[in-house]
Amino acid sequence: MSSHDCVWRTVGVQSHTLHEDVQIRILRILPLLSQYRVLMSDTVQSTCHTSLKTALSGRELLDCPVLNKGNAFDSRERDLFGLHGLLPARIATLEEQADLARARLAALPDNFSRHIALREIQDRNETLFYAIIDQALEAWLPIIYTPAIGRACREFSHIWTRPRGLFLNYTDRGRIAEILSDPQWDGVRVIVASDGGSILGIGDQGANGMGIPIGKLSLYTACGGLDPARALPILLDVGTDNVALLEDPEYIGWRHKRVRGADYDAFIAEFVDAVNARWPNIALHWEDLSGADALRILRRYRDGMCTYNDDIQGTAGVTAGALLAAIRAGAAPLAQQRIVIFGAGGAGCGIADLLAQMMVAEGMTPDEANRRFFMVDINGLVRAGMDGVTEGQHPFVQPADIAATWNVADAAHVTLAEVMKNVRPTMLIGTSGQGGAFTRDIVAPMAQQSVRPVIFALSNPTANIEATPADLLEWTDGRAIIGTGGPFAPVEYDGCLRPVDQINNSYVFPGVGLAVVAGGITRMTDGMFLAAAHALAGLSPAAGVDDQATVPLLPPVSELRTVAMAVARAVIRQGQVEGVAPQATPETLEAALKAAVWTARYRPYEKADSVP
Structure with a gap:
């Protein structure tokens, strides 16, 4: 059979x-x-x-x-x-199997080959898959997710051998509720859904984007202890504008130009309605939607169900947590930060929005907080009166005449370099996907303007990073507090090794998923992501250390399960404060969190009677 x-x-x-x-x-x-x-x-x-x-x-x-x-x-x-x-x-034993598998994986020529082999193991034996990566998670994370996942998505149709997850195609409209109603989905508690429209830094990958929901849910389990039986990856296949995919005879997706506008919105609405009716308390995690759609969809549905967008809110949460840790390590206080964000899409706007809320919580007015952010996109500094200002950018537009007294070549298009020269920021964040965008001329002045400037180059995959950690340290005379979106080895500078923090969403979203499963959360709020940021900062190894330059801001990847537990605890408590999670005693909460954590082990099996 x-x-x-x-x-x-x-x-x-x-x-x-x-x-x-x-x-x-x-x-x-x-x-x-x-x-x-x-x-x-x-x-x-x-x-x-x-x-x-x-x-x-x-x-x-x-x-x-x-x-x-x-x-x-x-x-x-x-x-x-x-x-x-x-x-x-x-x-x-499981340990013997895992050791043998690790040895075989180590013999493979590169991490992409290891990624493929691990996925094959996952499709045969999920317990073994997680037992393998549970040991030395920091070594396996770049293989099961970024940066290897980028190539895996580009080549998904060529390496795909066995169905995993659910493909909901645009041609399925009118029957999505029927598809989801099958009893086999009864136990699902966390969905990661993508339309493949904006995969990492490599753009529209259509149905090949399924690699992202699969990979994200693997991290929910590896980092947060989510039972893999409760996880469902979903790819919403609305076509693709990637000509190479449409012409690829092996492409597994719907061969059609990407559906947009009202038709796209109607398809998403049918999906959301079906999910909401099927699982009223599920966590619906949006991932890698097109920039124009991500914030709009989040704002449309967040008040009616437990949903969040990891590119927007998860990125913001981990960035906020890392900034709070950086402040403890000597960066300028939050009220004194002047922040330039290069890349004013969903991630950049989400970061600005959450950091602005942190500033308001410390006593600023919303307008005072918003004015401390300088968003730069392809059209230069985002200012009032510009064409194409998005909903997410709108709170952070600078006055139309802000550059009137600046030394700029074209006041209608103020470049990143000109913004840096005139704003003299204390923090620079890159979410642009433009490799090499941060040059010496742009970065070096920060070391003269701030004792410990903060530079987070967050674009993925690694080829798309705005500047390498080694360059950033050299250009700032070793003063910069540096974080990156992908993994980098420590950098030798001035005779010592300087750690490079990976400002990765895996510090936040696994704990959020654990909070939903264990805490009965019915809505995800900005306050919860602020709580997650504070919980993450509270675990910073740099707090109270004299030589903070050689100590990382964030806990090591090997401690991500501990981080997830702390984040989940903080998120649930904030949910209780906001009335979107049931009240529970601390003892009950701890018991629920412990019970919700799945671990990779073999249980003994007993024979059950057959069911007709």
């Missing part, structure tokens, strides 16, 4: 601690497209004494990524589930 034809049976988790006859959870397992998922009515506590009941046996059990153990099925389970003859004689 193929994986497409197999029907899942009802299973249960049984306690073998004090009372073996007490069943502590009932689970139902159903097919997820061509793969299998465990869908739970409640998160099962990951204790070493629980066992799982399943009616699957033989090849069906081995074909289930959520349940498959490979040659780790023991003798009792091989007898019980008819696995003799299907597996070799040796019985391995």
Whole structure:
């Protein structure tokens, strides 16, 4: 029986601690497209004494990524589930399997090959996949996500072998609710949805953008402990304007120019309505939508459901947390910051909006806070009266005549270099996707204007970064506090190694997902992302350290699960303050958080009765 034809049976988790006859959870397992998922009515506590009941046996059990153990099925389970003859004689442990897989992965020629191999492992055995990356997460993160994910998306149609997630095509309009109504989706709690319109720094990738929802949800689990059975990646295929994809005979998506305008909005509305009706308390995470659509969609739906845009709000949350940590490490106080943001799209505007709210919380008026931001896009400094000012840019437009007294070549188009010279900023943020945009002439004066200037070059993938950390340190005489969107090794400067903080959204969104699952949050608010930023800053290794130049702003990637727990705790508490999360005692909250965290381990299996 193929994986497409197999029907899942009802299973249960049984306690073998004090009372073996007490069943502590009932689970139902159903097919997820061509793969299998465990869908739970409640998160099962990951204790070493629980066992799982399943009616699957033989090849069906081995074909289930959520349940498959490979040659780790023991003798009792091989007898019980008819696995003799299907597996070799040796019985391995999960640790042995993971060690062997790591050795084989290390022998591959490059990280892209490792990315493909890891995805194949994930489709065969999800527990093994997470056991592999749980050890030395900092080494695996660049392989399962940025920067390797950029190439994986460009080549997704060429490396795609097995369905994972859900493709909702524009041709499916009118039946989206029917598609989502299948009982196999009952246990889903977090959706990551993308239309493939603006993938990282590589643009419109159409259906190839599915690599992003898959990758993001892998990080929800690896960094935040989200049960992979509760995760659903969705690609909203509305076509593509990428001619190379449309002409590629192997392209797996809908071969049509990208749908826009009212037709696009109607399709998104049908999807959102179906999700909201199907899962009233789900977390709907938007990712890599086209810049023109991202903020508009977020603002349209955020008050009616638990939804957020990670490019806008997650980026803002981690940037705000890193800035708060930088202030503790010697940067100018928030009230004295003058911030230039190069790249005035969704991410740049989201950062400005959250930082402005932080300034207001410290006593500024909204107008005073907004005036401290200087947004620069392809048309130069964003000013009043300019054509094409977006909804997100509008609060931060500078006066039309601001450059009247400046030394500029063209007052109608004030360049980044001219803004830097006249504003004399304390902080420079890059979200432009333009590699090399920060030059020595632009950056060097910051070291003369600020004791510890802050420079966050956040564009991904690595080829699109505005400047390398080594250059930024050299140009600022080692004074700059530096953060990047992608991973960089420490830089040797003046005889010591200087850490380079990766200002990555994985410091925020896994904790947000954990908060939704454990805390019953019904809406995501800006206050929650502010709370996440403060929680992240509170974990900064630089706080209270004398030689802060050699200490990172953010905790190491290896501690992302600890970070996720702190962020989730802060987000839930803020949700309780704002009335969008149920009240709970600290003890109850801690118990809920602990119970919601999934860990990669093999539980013993018991035979369940078949279900007709």
